[in-house]
Amino acid sequence: MAALDNPDVELDILYGINGLADRLPGPVADAVAFLGEYGIPLALVALVCCAWFAVRRRADAAAAVAGLLWAGLAAGIARLVNMPIADFVARPRPFVDHPGELTVLVDGKDGWSFVSDHASAAMAIAAALFLVHRGIGVAALALAACQGFARVFVGVHYPSDVIGGFALGTAVALLLAPAAMAVLTPLVRGAGRTRAFAWLTPRPGTGDDPRLAA
Incomplete structure (x- = not known):
């Protein structure tokens, strides 16, 4: 798509960041690749x-645990939503567009x-986590x-691929959260009352120290 033609500034960012792979020791570059x-x-x-x-012993434990479940589901939904977007945009990888100009560390x-x-899955998890626990978020x-x-x-x-992923993940996590929480919260609350899933939201009086409940 013409809207995704790479301006010089994006290529400068791409080459600048990817160029670090040549300037760093090989084991360090490989470690960054593995982490990514x-x-x-x-x-x-x-x-x-x-x-x-x-959060499992908070007063709103059912809603909080439901929010954590939503974090995982949001990541999966973001990846599903991306499938038709990727096929529609059909943007080649940067090493395809610029053969021999980049150091590719992942085979x-x-x-597309x-x-x-x-990026989209990571940001979906992060945005959903932030709704549940600010510090961990x-x-x-x-x-x-x-x-x-x-x-x-x-x-x-490309950098814009990452920015687009961040936008998609955030949108999925935040826009769909109300509907997801409306479904997941009662499910977690009900499951927490059963013997098999009581560990999801443990309550005082079940062998836990009541002082830890909050």
């Missing part, structure tokens, strides 16, 4: 688990470039920003 492909997504999942420990990326699935937003940087660093996305 696998490490940061796993860290975001770990933050969701940490948030559960932080097997043969899909816009928008970045990694800020940490998740920082990780999402690092995720976007890493996708450009490894040479598989």
Whole structure:
């Protein structure tokens, strides 16, 4: 699409960030590539688990845990929404548009470039987490920003692919949250009352220290 033709400023950013791969020691560049492909997504999942420990005994535990479930679902929905967008825009990867000009640190990326699935999923999780727990949400937003940087660093996305992913993930997480919470909150509340899923929102009187309930 003409609207996505790359202005010089975007190419300058792309080459500047990706050029770091040549200036950094090989093991460091490989570590950044690994983090961008696998490490940061796993860290975001770990933050969701940490948030559960932080909110499971709050007065609004059912709604808070539902919000954490929504974080994971929002990431999946963002990726599903991106499928028709990617096919419609049909933007080649930057290393396809500019062969031999970039250092590509991740193999097997043969899909379309816009928008970045990694960026959209990361931001969907971060935005949803921020609604549940501000402190952990800020940490998740920082990780999402690092995720976007890493996708450009490894040479598989343009900066605007990442910005588009951030916008898509945020939109899915925030715009669909009211409907999702309306469905998930009563489900979590009901599940928490059963023997099998009481651990989701533990209450005082079940072997927990009441002083920890808040």
